[in-house]
Amino acid sequence: MGSDIKTIKSTCKSCHGSCGVLIAVEDGKATRITGNPESLTKGTMCAKGQASIQDVYNPNRLKYPLLRKGERGSGEWERISWDRALDILEEKMSTAIKEDGPESIAMTQGTGRGYNRYTFRFARSIGTPNVGLPAHFCYGPRLAVFGNMVGGRLYCDYHGWGGEFPKTQISWGKQLEITNADGEMAVWFLESLKHCKNLIVVDPRATRITQRADLWLQIRPGTDAALALGMLNVIINEGLYDKDFVENWTHGFDELRERVQEYPVEKVEEITWVPKEKIIKAARMLATDTPGCIQTGESLEASLNAISTISAITSLAAITGNIERPGGMVNWVYPDTDEMEKFSMEPPVPE
Numbered sequence: 020m021g022s023d024i025k026t027i028k029s030t031c032k033s034c035h036g037s038c039g040v041l042i043a044v045e046d047g048k049a050t051r052i053t054g055n056p057e058s059l060t061k062g063t064m065c066a067k068g069q070a071s072i073q074d075v076y077n078p079n080r081l082k083y084p085l086l087r088k089g090e091r092g093s094g095e096w097e098r099i100s101w102d103r104a105l106d107i108l109e110e111k112m113s114t115a116i117k118e119d120g121p122e123s124i125a126m127t128q129g130t131g132r133g134y135n136r137y138t139f140r141f142a143r144s145i146g147t148p149n150v151g152l153p154a155h156f157c158y159g160p161r162l163a164v165f166g167n168m169v170g171g172r173l174y175c176d177y178h179g180w181g182g183e184f185p186k187t188q189i190s191w192g193k194q195l196e197i198t199n200a201d202g203e204m205a206v207w208f209l210e211s212l213k214h215c216k217n218l219i220v221v222d223p224r225a226t227r228i229t230q231r232a233d234l235w236l237q238i239r240p241g242t243d244a245a246l247a248l249g250m251l252n253v254i255i256n257e258g259l260y261d262k263d264f265v266e267n268w269t270h271g272f273d274e275l276r277e278r279v280q281e282y283p284v285e286k287v288e289e290i291t292w293v294p295k296e297k298i299i300k301a302a303r304m305l306a307t308d309t310p311g312c313i314q315t316g317e318s319l320e321a322s323l324n325a326i327s328t329i330s331a332i333t334s335l336a337a338i339t340g341n342i343e344r345p346g347g348m349v350n351w352v353y354p355d356t357d358e359m360e361k362f363s364m365e366p367p368v369p370e
């Protein structure tokens with residue numbers, strides 16, 4: 020008798036991406052995960068998603084609580100019951116709260132898959148504000164700047180659903196082609212490159228995507244804000260900005276104009292190590308060959324100047340009129356999730 024093989028349509032949740040997948044199940048056991056060509060992600064998956072079958076079958080995965088037996092680092096562990104694990108946690112946390120106060124306890128978690136709010140609620144319930152998330156240096160800074168500057172979240176319009184694709188793209192400290200889900204999906208980015216006239220890549224390293232670039236700005240790490248200010252300087256001083264957009268949809272333009280005077284291209288070349296001719300060329304491309312978009316990534320967010328850098332880059336998209344136009348940057352306004360926020364922010368439980 021042959022084995023019973025089924026294919027189940029599902030969704031990968033090894034990151035936020037939710038790629039459509041097909042899971043082959045043989046005799047009740049999942050044996051293979053592949054991309055679903057009929058899904059929005061068109062059958063593509065990243066390496067992590069393909070390896071996610073190991074979440075179920077890897078013999079080394081964690082299946083129950085383990086208590087360290089030997090010295091830290093000795094690798095000696097003892098399996099314990101959930102009841103015992105919870106008793107130990109309760110005892111250690113109560114002692115810490117009694118002796119040093121609730122703020123002596125810090126909680127961290129991995130990237131949220133919808134359960135962040137339980138962590139916040141738990142932390143508030145015991146009275147500690149100390150919660151650490153990957154979002155603090157990955158995506159959080161972008162969202163904070165976007166929320167502050169445009170009231171939503173900016174995404175490159177790679178899809179062409181509005182009738183236009185980005186003609187000029189800047190991939191700024193970002194390798195969407197390998198990271199996949201981060202703001203957008205790699206498949207849409209790669210397909211949009213067929214329609215992209217000017218691909219500008221800002222990256223200190225040569226990558227797969229720098230080979231495709233029309234202009235590669237090989238920047239000194241950590242100087243991205245200066246590069247953005249230098250490009251703003253060129254666009255403003257050459258009068259290449261979108262005057263209608265600036266007049267009707269921005270505020271603070273005069274202050275921006277004044278500030279960027281401190282960053283002439285000669286000075287920016289010294290700071291960033293990017294030749295001034297390339298800075299000027301990139302600025303002109305973005306401002307004149309529209310629509311265009313700028314894809315940023317986590318590398319900027321993990322830098323010391325994250326907020327200033329992303330703010331300057333967002334200003335570039337704004338004054339070139341590339342926000343909320345087909346082929347530019349879509350401003351997505353997050354739906355109201357008020358009840359869920361209330362859940363996580365409930366006051367601490369009474370003693």
Ligand code: SF4
Nearest residue numbers: 031034036037038068
């Ligand atoms: S990007 Fe990778 S990990 Fe994320 S959902 Fe898609 S396949 Fe899974």
